[in-house]
Amino acid sequence: MPEPIEPFDWGRMFIHDFPLTYLGEVAFRTAFMFVILLTALTVSGKREVRQLSIYELVLLIGLGSAAGDPMFYDDVPLASAVVVFIVMMSCYKLATYISDKNKKVRHVIEGQPVYVIENGCILTRNFDREDLGLDDLFSDLRVEGIEHLGQVRTAILEPNGQLSVFQFNAEAVRPGLPILPNELKKHSEHIDQSGDYACCSCGNVQMFNAPADRVHCQQCNKTGWVKAIK
Structure with missing residues (x-):
């Protein structure tokens, strides 16, 4: 004992x-x-x-x-x-x-500050090197009151993990990828209506004449698209 x-x-x-x-x-x-x-x-x-x-x-x-x-x-x-x-x-x-x-x-x-968005498009080469997912990025943007990437002039991932967001002036806002969850669910590889569409992977906006199927993004080569909003 x-x-x-x-x-x-x-x-x-x-x-x-x-x-x-x-x-x-x-x-x-x-x-x-x-x-x-x-x-x-x-x-x-x-x-x-x-x-x-x-x-x-x-x-x-x-x-x-x-x-x-x-x-x-x-x-x-x-x-x-x-x-x-x-x-x-x-x-x-x-x-x-x-x-x-x-x-x-x-x-x-x-670490150093890393630019992850410029002029409404995700800088995929920088973004892919960081421990950051699209869901995390979009969540941080929504906290800042962002509805679509066309509002974002620049976003920088800071060394402490926070996201600094700089927006366009109201008159300079352009069509962009919607980041609200319900809007993102509408993504498709089939374009059945002509207009501006945003790549779901990088936010690049392209004009399409319907119908179009599995068109590759000019910036990231992905094929998922959603109607761009402004």
Whole structure:
């Protein structure tokens, strides 16, 4: 039978049965996991770090784990948690300092702003490189009050995962791809009425004379179309 735990055993609470040199190993483990977390979140893409910087997210994950375990595991000494906090904060300060001083490091870890829409069309080459789906893009645009891509002059995916949207003036709005869900459901590869149609993949608008079937988009080579609106 294990011996009962003695409340407020200060030796157990702060260091348990570990030698003091174990705290050095805790510091190494913490710095190592900081690098692993930073790498994983860098690879995962902008959408995973939305609204927080990648450094802030790594810090929250690391400190959250360090703070939680000593609260209810009697064999996790408080001293280890203190070392984790000190090393995590030091790594955070060092990483942000290097990032502020070195533009290349900042671009590799935090990423750069990426143009995803220009003049009402999705820049498919840029868009496909980002961890962003059409549904996410259209959802963000709808939050900004956008009904169709013809209203959008420029949209930029920021390093923190947010979308910055710049609209045309009212008189400059052009026909564009509707992004309201019910309108998007009307897409088809068959054109049975002449008029302006928008590609469902990139928003490129083309004029069609009906009837027409499986016409490839001049910009992205896809064949799904929906009636453009203005």
